[in-house]
Amino acid sequence: MELEFRNLSCGYGQRRVVDSISLRLKVGEVVGLLGANGCGKTTLIKTILGLLPVQGGEILLDGKNIKNWTSAQIARVIGYIPQMHTPPFPFEVLDVVLMGRTAHIKPFSSPSPQDVKIAERALDMLNISYLRDRVYTEISGGERQLVLIARALAQEPRILIMDEPTASLDFGNQIKVLSHVKQLAGMNIAVLMSCHFPEHAFIYSNRAVLLNEGKILHSGTPGETITAERLKTLYGIDVDIVTVKNRMNQELRVCIPSRNFTLQPMQSMERRNEYAFA
Amino acid sequence: METIIKEKIAEVKSQRDAGWKILILLSTLILIFILSFALGRYPVPPGQLLEVLASRVFPLEAHWNATVETVIFQVRLPRIFAAILVGAALSTAGAAYQGMFKNPLVSPDILGASAGAGFGAALAIYFSFSMLGIQLMAFVGGLLAVGLTYGISLRIRHDPMLALVLSGIMIGSLFSAAISCIKYIADPYDKLPAITFWLMGSLASITSRDVYMVLTPILFGCILLYLLRWRLNVLAMGEEEARVLGINTGVMKTIVIICCTLMTAAAVSISGMIGWVGLVIPHLARMIVGPNYRVLLPASILLGGAYLLLVDDLARLLASMEIPLGILTALIGVPFFLYLLLNSKWGWK
Numbered sequence: 001m002e003l004e005f006r007n008l009s010c011g012y013g014q015r016r017v018v019d020s021i022s023l024r025l026k027v028g029e030v031v032g033l034l035g036a037n038g039c040g041k042t043t044l045i046k047t048i049l050g051l052l053p054v055q056g057g058e059i060l061l062d063g064k065n066i067k068n069w070t071s072a073q074i075a076r077v078i079g080y081i082p083q084m085h086t087p088p089f090p091f092e093v094l095d096v097v098l099m100g101r102t103a104h105i106k107p108f109s110s111p112s113p114q115d116v117k118i119a120e121r122a123l124d125m126l127n128i129s130y131l132r133d134r135v136y137t138e139i140s141g142g143e144r145q146l147v148l149i150a151r152a153l154a155q156e157p158r159i160l161i162m163d164e165p166t167a168s169l170d171f172g173n174q175i176k177v178l179s180h181v182k183q184l185a186g187m188n189i190a191v192l193m194s195c196h197f198p199e200h201a202f203i204y205s206n207r208a209v210l211l212n213e214g215k216i217l218h219s220g221t222p223g224e225t226i227t228a229e230r231l232k233t234l235y236g237i238d239v240d241i242v243t244v245k246n247r248m249n250q251e252l253r254v255c256i257p258s259r260n261f262t263l264q265p266m267q268s269m270e271r272r273n274e275y276a277f278a
Numbered sequence: 279m280e281t282i283i284k285e286k287i288a289e290v291k292s293q294r295d296a297g298w299k300i301l302i303l304l305s306t307l308i309l310i311f312i313l314s315f316a317l318g319r320y321p322v323p324p325g326q327l328l329e330v331l332a333s334r335v336f337p338l339e340a341h342w343n344a345t346v347e348t349v350i351f352q353v354r355l356p357r358i359f360a361a362i363l364v365g366a367a368l369s370t371a372g373a374a375y376q377g378m379f380k381n382p383l384v385s386p387d388i389l390g391a392s393a394g395a396g397f398g399a400a401l402a403i404y405f406s407f408s409m410l411g412i413q414l415m416a417f418v419g420g421l422l423a424v425g426l427t428y429g430i431s432l433r434i435r436h437d438p439m440l441a442l443v444l445s446g447i448m449i450g451s452l453f454s455a456a457i458s459c460i461k462y463i464a465d466p467y468d469k470l471p472a473i474t475f476w477l478m479g480s481l482a483s484i485t486s487r488d489v490y491m492v493l494t495p496i497l498f499g500c501i502l503l504y505l506l507r508w509r510l511n512v513l514a515m516g517e518e519e520a521r522v523l524g525i526n527t528g529v530m531k532t533i534v535i536i537c538c539t540l541m542t543a544a545a546v547s548i549s550g551m552i553g554w555v556g557l558v559i560p561h562l563a564r565m566i567v568g569p570n571y572r573v574l575l576p577a578s579i580l581l582g583g584a585y586l587l588l589v590d591d592l593a594r595l596l597a598s599m600e601i602p603l604g605i606l607t608a609l610i611g612v613p614f615f616l617y618l619l620l621n622s623k624w625g626w627k
Contacts, residue, residue: 049521049522051518051522071526071527072524072526074524075524076524080522082519082522087516088380088381088439089377089382089514090564091511091568092568092570099511100523103523105508108505110507110508110572
């Protein structure tokens with residue numbers, strides 16, 4: 001399975017946010033999408049999912065344009081993991097995961113025992129079977145995010161799209177959630193993940209795509225794509241990228257902001273005026 | 279192996295629990311049903327009730343007063359069925375509206391559906407339409423009101439939950455004003471009392487024809503919503519998510535709005551405006567059986583029916599004169615909902 005954008009443009013109403021980008025995504029790949037707030041990451045994701053209309057170009061699945069597909073057709077191929085959220089109703093975890101089966105269930109039916117088995121397998125794969133009968137609104141944020149991944153797995157998609165899956169998670173939960181992302185790629189799924197931190201792209205993706213003001217700045221392996229210079233263009237700050245070793249003797253790249261962090265006292269108004277008249 | 283067995287037991291247990299709860303709710307409804315005959319100015323004891331009912335099927339010798347039959351079949355039975363139907367319709371509509379709008383604070387009255395249906399029905403009474411005409415007008419009015427409420431809420435770019443409630447209140451009071459307008463120009467000796475008493479909510483003058491008239495739309499709504507139970511669950515997670523999970527939300531929302539408004543309009547057309555049932559009962563049902571529509575819908579139907587039947591019994595018994603239903607449901611519903619709000623771990627987060 002292969003997802004391809006050909007000169008894809010998207011946005012809200014008349015406004016264009018993403019302008020004519022082309023990209024290919026293959027099964028087994030994790031692609032990290034990096035960019036500043038408002039660069040068009042979420043717009044692009046919403047358009048792929050069919051939540052926003054395509055403004056120009058095309059989205060192809062195995063060479064077929066998905067323009068006229070129904071939401072059920074799309075959902076059978078493309079899964080989505082949203083940012084952490086709290087729904088207003090206290091559904092049980094198993095029910096939430098079973099919702100991933102919706103596209104495979106007939107309109108007037110409920111999930112079958114077969115669907116329950118698939119949902120349980122998804123929970124098992126993420127080692128969260130113990131959450132099965134708990135109430136979704138009462139478990140922790142990290143657990144909720146894992147449940148949403150399980151839901152996407154129960155959907156049995158070939159392509160998985162994540163919109164900053166670790167946003168609003170604490171440090172430990174970020175790593176726990178992301179550790180499963182690579183596992184997904186091993187299951188013959190193509191993953192497109194927008195991320196906040198360049199480090200996440202270094203560790204968890206095979207390919208990084210830098211999105212700047214609605215255009216692709218660069219795309220390639222994370223190592224050669226994510227450079228200090230390009231991060232400066234993307235985020236407008238100076239960054240040093242350094243390689244460090246962790247306790248397992250693995251080399252990791254981390255980004256540290258290059259800025260003078262010593263506290264500089266603010267100049268008072270009078271002093272500034274004095275300078276102005278000097 | 280052991281864990282598998284444990285899981286199986288847990289699964290069977292949770293399904294059986296839900297089954298038990300529904301069974302208990304059903305028995306409660308039947309109990310109140312029998313009790314409703316035994317209460318009132320002409321009490322019919324359960325034994326006699328059974329005999330009279332059985333005589334309709336089996337050739338039994340009538341050793342009872344003819345008045346008993348009149349009371350049972352002409353007075354009590356239509357009224358009891360009407361109370362159950364109206365309660366079930368309003369609660370089911372409330373439960374479905376809440377899931378569809380992903381908003382635990384809405385109900386037929388808060389969305390303006392009741393006021394819209396009330397306006398349609400009042401207009402129909404003003405023009406002396408038939409029962410069918412009243413129902414149709416109520417449906418059109420209700421649909422118009424919910425459509426306006428929903429349309430306006432989409433244009434308010436703030437907290438969507440609040441926007442829906444606020445626009446519902448606005449549209450509701452607009453239609454209430456329109457009802458007042460009809461009352462103002464209505465004939466004070468004939469039409470005005472009819473509209474006024476009907477609006478306060480009452481089942482006192484129900485006939486079996488009324489019951490037959492509303493049975494079809496209410497059953498139709500309940501069955502269709504029950505068939506869509508799984509999709510309602512998914513819709514309760516929010517529109518975007520439901521679409522991404524493979525639901526055609528446009529079609530689904532239209533079906534749910536039409537079903538709920540049809541049921542509300544049918545209820546309003548025979549009972550007048552009865553508030554709070556559609557908000558309070560779904561919450562109570564969710565407290566008992568959880569948010570899954572597979573059990574929430576049956577629980578809302580049974581609980582709503584039992585609740586309104588009980589309130590109607592109170593309306594008959596509490597005073598020498600009948601108390602309008604709408605007054606009683608508000609008196610009971612408001613404190614109960616306040617309790618829910620203050621203990622919001624029940625029902626929603």
